Amino acid sequence: MPDVTKRDFLKVSGSLIGGIAAGTTVTAAERTDRFIVSTGGKADLSDLTVVHEMPGIDYAVVRGDESAVKRSVKSYEADVQIELDSPDVNSEAPTLDADEYEGQPGDIYQWDKADLDIPEAHETTEGEGTRVAVIDSGVLETHPDLSGPLNLGLSRNFTDDGGDHNPVGGDDHGTHVAGIVAADNGGGLGVNGTAPKTDLVDCRVFSGDGASFADILAAVVYSANIDADAANLSLGAYPVPRQAQGQFYGKVLNSAMTYANKEGTLLVIAAGNDSADLQHDKNFISLPNEGAQAVSVASTGPIGYGLSFDLGDVNSPAESPAFYTNYGTNAVTLGAPGGDADTSLTDLVGGVPAYAYDLVFNTVFSYEDVDGDGESEQVPGYGWKAGTSMAAPNVAGAAALVKSANPDYNANQVEAALKKAAEVPDDYGKEYYGAGYLNVVDAL
Structure with missing residues (x-):
């Protein structure tokens, strides 16, 4: 079965935060050059290089020798670098370039938007x-469906790889997530996001060699400080022990998340793809989706949609829990479309295996030698992925619509509106939905 449980998430093993995505092998190591430090009390950072100040919380990210860190602050832990050793876990999912997609009935590919009645919601606000x-x-930034909503002035690279906010290598995960939030085809060829008129800010925290826990923290604080109404994190950590180093990482994360919420930024976070019962996992916690003020999103999807392009004629409805999603009554806030799959459905539909249509279709890119000079470049396209990574941005986009329709709402009020409108579908348990399945129209 191809891997469709696409959430790049961090995993703690012993004292280390490592990286894992289902079907991959990973390595992880504490960084010896960067540290997360508490800046409260008598902290003196003059002998250190500050990488991220994180204004608003009493923590910073610094570079320097550990001996200098120990002299300067009372409380710190090493930053952790996560290296993913395998290719993109959605690499087997089909993609279409613009020429292949042209002339296709694009609207029917986006079952997630149809099931959420996004066209009706757009009659109120986009x-x-x-x-x-x-x-x-x-x-x-060169994807035609993202160039409009993307705010180039505010988008940032939080890694130390020297690049800009654009993705490096072949990792189009963030491009797909962004499209689910805000793709805007302008009424032409392409796809639409849930909130195509929002101001989209790209905060890149993954590089060619993985991600850094500290960079993720800095991006959360940055999102709050630029007045983002929502921040989407299709990433996380599980299982994190509640004690030892996990206690420090959890404390600094909760500080950042509480600050973001206070500043009006709703943190929408993928619940994870381990098929794990987060409610009964004893001494472990999933972060950041079980952190303070998180809107934790589980994933749903249809089975058999591509066989008829009719949500009323599927083997399992779009609201049914995806086979990979994490769950837990108090660990999940909402359920939302993220895609499901039965890879025995191999019949070709429009040249694409039928199972692929049960994944979420949106913006991606591929590498092609466009000029025939032997040099490959990133070429915008469209493709399918699945995971709680895809469910979370549907909720983040919905949060933007609720905020747009109710400009005076704070983050808690936006969350309350989403939860009040949601309902747990018949025949399924609350543990997969929290308050219920996302209902965008009624939340406005």
Whole structure:
């Protein structure tokens, strides 16, 4: 079965935060050059290089020898670098370039938007006057469906790889996530996001060699400080022990998340793809989706949609829990479309295996030698992915619509509106939905 449980998430093993995505092998190591430090009390950072100040919380990220860190602050832990050893876990999912997609009935590919009645929601608002940050692997600014909503002035690279906010290598995860939030085809060829008129800010925290826990923290604080109404994090950590180093990492994360919420930024976070019962996992916690003020999103999807392009004629409805999603009554806030799969459905539909249509279709890119000079470049396209990574941005986009329709709402009020409108589908348990399945129209 191809891997469709696409959430790049961090995993703690012993005292280390490592990286894992289902079907991959990973390595992880504490960084010896960067540290997360508490700046409260008598902290003196003059002998250290400050990488991220994180204004608003009493922590910073610094570079220097550990001996200098120990002299300067009372409380610190090493930053952790996560290296993913395998290719993109959604690499087997189909993609279409613009020429292949042209002339296709694009609207029917986006079952997630149809099931959420997004066209009806857009009669009220398309997200005007709001801002959403995508904390991920970077957003391709040359994609025609993203160039409009993407705010190049505010988009940032939080890694130390020397590049800009655009993705490096072939990692189009962030581009797909961003499209689910805010793709805007302008009424032409392409796809639409849930909130195509929001102001989209790209916060790249993944590089060619993985991600840094500290960079993720810095991006959360940055999102709050630029007045983002929502920040999407299709990433996380599980299982994190509640004690030892996990206690420090949890404390600094909760500080950042509480600050973001206070500043009006709703943190929408993928619940994870381990098929894990987060409610009964004893001494472990999933972060950041079980952190303070998080809107934790589980994933749903249909089975058999591609066989008829009719959500009323599927083997399992779009609201049914995806086979990979994490769950837990108090660990999940909402359920939302993220895609499901039964890879025995191999019949070709439009040249694409039928199972692929049960994944979420949106913006991606590929590498092609366009000029025939032997040099490959990133070429915008469209493709399918699945995971709680795809469910979370549907909620982040919905949060932007609620905020646009109710400009005076704070983050808690936006969350309350989403939860009040949601309902747990018949025949399924609350543990997969929290308050219920996302209902965008009723939340406005």
